[in-house]
Amino acid sequence: MADRVIDVPNENNVPNMPDELNHVLVYALNAGRDLLNDGKMLVPFTVLLVGDTPFTHQHAGGNAQECYAMAKHEVEGAKGAKSYAFCYDGYLDSSEGMKDAIIAEGGVPGADTGYAIGYLYTVGEDGKPKVSTTASFIGKAPNFMKEAVMTDEKKATEGIDTVEEGERLERENAEEFGEPVKDE
Numbered sequence: 001m002a003d004r005v006i007d008v009p010n011e012n013n014v015p016n017m018p019d020e021l022n023h024v025l026v027y028a029l030n031a032g033r034d035l036l037n038d039g040k041m042l043v044p045f046t047v048l049l050v051g052d053t054p055f056t057h058q059h060a061g062g063n064a065q066e067c068y069a070m071a072k073h074e075v076e077g078a079k080g081a082k083s084y085a086f087c088y089d090g091y092l093d094s095s096e097g098m099k100d101a102i103i104a105e106g107g108v109p110g111a112d113t114g115y116a117i118g119y120l121y122t123v124g125e126d127g128k129p130k131v132s133t134t135a136s137f138i139g140k141a142p143n144f145m146k147e148a149v150m151t152d153e154k155k156a157t158e159g160i161d162t163v164e165e166g167e168r169l170e171r172e173n174a175e176e177f178g179e180p181v182k183d184e
Contacts, residue, residue: 015137017115018108020083024049025104025117028085029135031056032102033119036089036129042102044088046071048081055081064088075144083108084145092118092138102131107143114143 017025028047035042044067048055057074061067071086078084085106092099100121107114116138121131 015115018083020049021106021108021115024054024083024085025106025115026135027054028087028104028106029102029117029119032087032089032104033121033131033133036102036121036131039128042087042089044068044071044086046074047085047087048075048078049083050078050080051082072142072144076147081109081145081148086144090118092120100129101136103138105141107141107145109145109148111143112146114141114145115139116141 024047027049028045031045031047032042043058043060045056045058048057059067059070059074061070067088068086075081075084075086083106085104087102087104090101090103092101092103100123101118102121103116103118105114105116117135118138119132119135121129123129
């Protein structure tokens with residue numbers, strides 16, 4: 001999904017993000033970093049945070065726009081999620097030129113905007129990536145959950161406090177959006 005470009009804003013304007021959004025964005029970046037470090041391709045994916053459990057789904061489209069549309073469709077239709085991240089391998093346009101980056105965009109239900117953060121990386125002469133472990137704030141991003149109804153945490157996780165109910169919710173989302181990718 002490297003043909004989606006994001007301009008890096010002034011780094012001094014970092015907003016105060018909700019904890020559950022920060023958690024899921026960093027979780028997604030770490031998962032993306034692990035894929036690259038293991039020599040695997042970073043296929044764009046979403047992470048939905050339901051209760052304290054992250055659910056990961058890949059979005060292998062033919063181009064960046066298809067991946068984006070699939071991710072948006074999945075997040076908009078998800079049930080019970082309190083935040084999400086959409087992670088992909090992209091580029092950042094900086095004063096030093098284009099930089100490779102693992103980018104995670106995300107949001108929470110009802111918020112007008114989402115946010116994007118990323119890990120910059122370089123590819124060494126040996127062909128292996130050298131990924132930063134410090135997330136950089138990129139800027140505002142679309143929030144796929146903008147129209148979602150805000151619920152308190154108790155209500156958001158109501159009925160999914162057992163493994164069976166969590167599996168039921170996962171099956172419902174899988175029927176509509178495809179099977180989730182299981183974390184290894």
